[in-house]
Amino acid sequence: MVCVPEPTTLHRRNLLAAGTAAVAAGLASPASAFETGQPGTEPNKPGTEPPKAGTKLPGYVAWKDADAFTVHSNQTLETKRGLADGVITPIDRLFIRNNVNPPGDAIVADRDAWRVEIAGVAKPATLTLADLKRLGLTSVATVLQCSGNGRRYMQDMLQPGQKISGTPWTVGAAGCVIWTGVPLKAVVESLGGPAPGARFVTGTGGEVLPPGLKPKDIVVERSVPLTTLDTVILAWEVNGAPIPLAHGGPLRMIVPGYSGVNNIKYVKTVALTEAETDAKIQAASYRMHGVGEKAAPSQPSIWEQPVRSWISVPLTGGPAGRTLVTGVAFGGLHAIAQVEVSADGGKTWTRAPFVGPDLGPYAWRVFALPIDLPAGTHVLASRATDAAGNVQPENTPPNGGGYSYNGWRGPAITLEVA
Secondary structure, three states: OOOOOOOOOOOHHHHHHHHHHHHHOOOOOOOOOOOOOOOOOOOOOOOOOOOOOOOOOOHHHOOOOHHHEEEEEOOEEEEOOOOOOOOOOOHHHOOEEOOOOOOOHHHHOOHHHOEEEEEOEOOOEEEEHHHHOOOOOEEEEEEEEOOOOOHHHHHOOOOOOOOOOOOOOOOOOEEEEEEEEEEHHHHHHHOOOEOOOOOEEEEEOOOOOOOOOOHHHHOOEEEEEHHHHHOOEEEEEEOOEEOOHHHOOOOEEEOOOEOHHHOOOOOOEEEEEOOOOOOHHHHOOOEOOOOOOOOOOOOOEOOEOOOEEEEEEOOOOOOOEEEEEEEEEEOOOOOEEEEEEEOEOOOOOEEEOEEOOOOOOOOOEEEEEEEEEOOEEEEEEEEEEEOOOOEOOOOOOOOOOOOOOOOOOOOOEEEEEO
């Protein structure tokens, strides 16, 4: 078996130990830290079960915990604050964001038969998932986060006449999960290495495209720098179970530290390319452009996640006295170094210790700080710093897509303590 050792990965033999430590510390979400949320009788076919009584979730995610979500649309489900912020996010509480309708569940009927084309290598080939399982194995804990997570806070900052379109996410379009699969580097090496001139890793999703539209206008196809080759994995499991269809099963391209759109669901082609794809989702979407401007290929692409944190508890006021403030913090491409908590809207800060296991640089850390709150109004906020010295700003200036918000001011909590 070929396995690419990476200091950033959590290998399967450590998975159980990490999960046990998380639960023992009492830091997991109310559901078990490794609960998959998939239907018990058919774990490979989430979405085929009848909807739970009283739920308002779309059929393909009817197996999820309906009480955990705010439903913005059939393709955008935001996890309610504090319900996904354990060390590991249960899959039945992980947010949903789709750019195109997911394919039918027939593609997970025989997972090992799924085929992925590997191009831009010395010996191009089409491999089945079963083939991939013979080439290597690794696991990595990552924060999966929609590029627009926090867009609501940018929308609230707009001047009259300005507009940012898109789902008004707060902090619920994010979760921390463990992916298992084969390192892409191992796959590429087995096929003779990259072809000359390769500069990007380009993944293409397997969604069924609506008829009558130009494929490049709708296909989910994203390019990331070739430097990610050392960390990208082709994953078939999440949190120790087969990836549900709703989250990209049977096979998903995972780019640790990068925003969610770059983590291609139902990946059917992975190519090492000389140029970025000209698909609309790369060339004219997910670009850092000004409010009121049109996106263009010359603008920075939405790739790396910025350093970020938020408070999960408390979210409402209570009696005066000792209060335990908890939350999560992460650094995107860099490990999180520290997080501070303020109870006075950012006038003073106190460093908060991390608690629970460290699952690697791409995962978030849970923090907890007991503080005394006298009667009155308090504004609770958290501010993170990553290992490269990047500090979470007070606010993130609005951009045309509402992308990559990481200010501490927006998600701050105002409490009335009696």
